[in-house]
Amino acid sequence: MYSYLYKHRFFLINIPLIIYWIILFILTTLPGRMAVTLDVSDKIEHFGAYGLLSVFLYLNLSFQNRFEIFKKFPGTFTVVIASFYGLLDELHQLLVPGRSADVLDWLADFSGSLVAVLITGYLIKRIREIEIKKTN
Numbered sequence: 133m134y135s136y137l138y139k140h141r142f143f144l145i146n147i148p149l150i151i152y153w154i155i156l157f158i159l160t161t162l163p164g165r166m167a168v169t170l171d172v173s174d175k176i177e178h179f180g181a182y183g184l185l186s187v188f189l190y191l192n193l194s195f196q197n198r199f200e201i202f203k204k205f206p207g208t209f210t211v212v213i214a215s216f217y218g219l220l221d222e223l224h225q226l227l228v229p230g231r232s233a234d235v236l237d238w239l240a241d242f243s244g245s246l247v248a249v250l251i252t253g254y255l256i257k258r259i260r261e262i263e264i265k266k267t268n
Contacts, residue, residue, distance in 0.1 A: 134259045182244035193239030
């Protein structure tokens with residue numbers, strides 16, 4: 133499965149990351165009265181939204197071959213990038229009618245990213261180990 137993901141990373145990882153990030157930006161740009169919400173706490177929405185963003189971002193950084201440092205430390209860079217984007221998004225929402233910035237929303241973004249990185253990193257490591265065992 134690891135080699136399949138690597139081989140098809142453009143369509144399975146890169147394109148979904150781009151599409152998801154665009155959707156996330158659009159949804160956070162909608163005025164407060166038009167905002168799409170689930171029937172859960174907005175902190176859970178932030179946690180999940182940035183968790184999913186971080187899964188795609190982690191995979192993207194892990195499977196890219198341009199920057200060795202990103203490939204070597206995909207988890208660290210994923211959390212930094214997602215958290216920085218979450219901070220920018222909170223500041224951006226100050227300019228959107230009916231929206232506001234909230235430190236707790238940013239903490240939910242950060243937490244979602246961190247948990248997603250830990251889980252994704254573990255799963256990718258296990259999948260790779262299983263694939264290596266099968267080839268030996």
